[in-house]
Amino acid sequence: MDLTLNEAATRLGCRVRTLRDRVRRGEQPAYKRGAQWMIRPADLPLTEAQRRALQGKVALLHAAVDAAIPEHLKARLGAAALNRLDVFAAGRALLAELTATDAEPQATAELRAALLDLAVGHHHFAASAKVEALDRARAGFSRAAALLWLASTEPADDAARFAARIEADVLPRLGGLIRWAEALPEGRR
Structure with missing residues (x-):
């Protein structure tokens, strides 16, 4: 579900006016629905805490995949000899x-x-x-x-x-x- 400027500003921890200025300058993707600006959640920039959490999840996923691959197949993942x-x-x-x-x-x-x-x-x-x-x-x-x-x-x-x-x-x-x-x-x- 798309967010209004008020909801997006609350998520980002900034003022509505600041977010509206970013939209006007083209720094923040948004579209108009009727007379109201809407922002897709995927278009919101990640906060530093969100970025760290995402990097942690990615690292855990990489570790799980590496642990699941048998050793004899790991050798095949290298450069083509x-x-x-x-x-x-x-x-x-x-x-x-x-x-x-x-x-x-x-x-x-x-x-x-x-x-x-x-x-x-x-x-x-x-x-x-x-x-x-x-x-x-x-x-x-x-x-x-x-x-x-x-x-x-x-x-x-x-x-x-x-x-x-x-x-x-x-x-x-x-x-x-x-x-x-x-x-x-x-x-x-």
């Missing part, structure tokens, strides 16, 4: 498995180069350089998948399994990351 990027983690796991099996050395090299391009794209601030590096990473992952498909002799061998994982786990996530990077405002990328 490369090792927390899903596409990088999936590609790194594939690289480790591919290196252990020696399925296709050229595909392993392409996968490693694609991960390096992904890191460059993740850390770049310049818009065009970020998108270009992520596109190079996608091309590298695609080449690695193609080399693995070409090296596979059976539908269920290691090379085919790795190629399918690149296409199912890595490329869609990387596509989403590229789409996100392209949609950022020019100065934000």
Whole structure:
């Protein structure tokens, strides 16, 4: 419910005349209802006591939220690190498995180069350089998948399994990351 000038002046602890002068100078938002000035309670400035009480409530709320968040999730709230990027983690796991099996050395090299391009794209601030590096990473992952498909002799061998994982786990996530990077405002990328 909106307040009259008398009610608002009482709340603020000032004279009606002072409040009317603030309205006239444009320092206090108000509107006229008929012949009477009205002020929304949300438009009233906070007193020092109200401000301190509000800051105390905000501090309690922040403490409650921090206490409610599990420790393993608090680590994710920090700056975005490369090792927390899903596409990088999936590609790194594939690289480790591919290196252990020696399925296709050229595909392993392409996968490693694609991960390096992904890191460059993740850390770049310049818009065009970020998108270009992520596109190079996608091309590298695609080449690695193609080399693995070409090296596979059976539908269920290691090379085919790795190629399918690149296409199912890595490329869609990387596509989403590229789409996100392209949609950022020019100065934000």
